[in-house]
């Protein structure tokens with residue numbers, strides 16, 4: 001049985017608790033982003049992972065967000081609530097640790113309006129007002145709902161009664177256990193933004209960045225569909241812009257640790273070479289040492305025209321096709337909305353051009369690559 005089949009028996013309902021040992025900013029001063037590197041110690045924890053797996057993290061809410069919620073709903077926070085049949089807590093503690101207190105959905109609005117009894121909210125929830133509802137939901141959180149549609153009769157138990165349990169967040173693991181025994185590393189983009197006159201914070205990314213106090217509840221989430229080839233001689237092509245770089249750091253570390261001889265090709269991209277080259281020193285050294293046969297970098301804001309990883313792929317069309325003909329596996333990790341689609345299209349274009357196929361045959365070829373697990377994706 002592989003280690004990740006076992007993963008210690010830990011799950012989101014039965015996590016292990018581990019300390020954060022390193023928390024550093026990978027982004028340079030001039031970067032408009034904050035991408036952080038975290039190291040969590042697994043010392044004394046009987047759980048292991050494989051490259052390609054993710055770590056599930058169960059975060060806590062920000063105390064200020066909870067204070068704003070209490071203020072908006074007229075509670076002190078000292079009210080006692082039932083978080084389960086047997087367990088009671090103060091409302092403040094329950095909101096910090098047990099419930100999702102930020103994002104709102106149509107279902108939540110419906111449940112809330114049982115207490116708020118607002119005609120305006122009822123109107124927003126009507127089927128014909130779908131677009132207005134979307135407009136209301138965009139960028140708004142629970143605190144806005146409580147302020148916009150007060151529910152004076154709401155009790156503290158009513159409030160937690162319509163909230164969802166705190167969902168864990170997954171992070172692609174950025175380390176190999178063979179290179180870092182007893183450690184798991186993550187590469188996390190810290191989510192912060194302004195909307196409707198308020199500063200907002202992504203719950204888990206800012207928890208890891210700012211609020212870990214003691215041990216982090218976490219568990220391994222195996223991903224059988226995103227693994228290194230069993231044959232160490234098989235070449236691999238990795239496309240991982242932004243935080244999509246994480247599993248490829250794990251892959252390359254694993255290949256070094258196991259002495260795998262297969263060639264490695266990395267495409268990385270972000271805004272600027274100066275401030276956003278995540279783990280730049282490591283990649284530069286791997287290239288100089290010949291561990292990376294190819295390193296192609298796309299900086300979208302370092303010149304007038306935007307350059308992305310798919311443009312770099314198209315620029316190396318013939319070589320990329322040759323690698324695929326040599327049996328290379330093609331991996332993509334990161335943004336599902338735009339990047340993964342653009343990379344998919346570039347792969348089809350390369351197949352059509354270099355393989356001499358029409359559009360339809362190229363699409364079928366790429367689909368077959370996926371089916372045969374020669375084209376693997378970890379996109380979110």
Ligand SMILES: Cc1cc2nc3c(=O)[nH]c(=O)nc-3n(C[C@H](O)[C@H](O)[C@H](O)COP(=O)(O)OP(=O)(O)OC[C@H]3O[C@@H](n4cnc5c(N)ncnc54)[C@H](O)[C@@H]3O)c2cc1C
Pocket residue numbers: 054102138139169170171172173187188189190191193194195201202203204205206243244246378379380
């Ligand atoms: C398999 C997998 C692997 C992943 N790996 C990684 C990884 O390696 N690194 C990484 O950083 N993330 C990764 N993620 C994403 C990660 O799980 C979280 O979704 C991410 O960190 C945000 O979580 P959060 O709790 O900080 O934000 P949340 O509290 O969940 O808030 C995020 C939400 O805020 C809203 N929002 C964000 N920005 C804006 C804006 N500008 N305007 C309006 N609304 C906005 C959106 O509704 C968004 O969904 C991965 C996800 C999956 C499924």
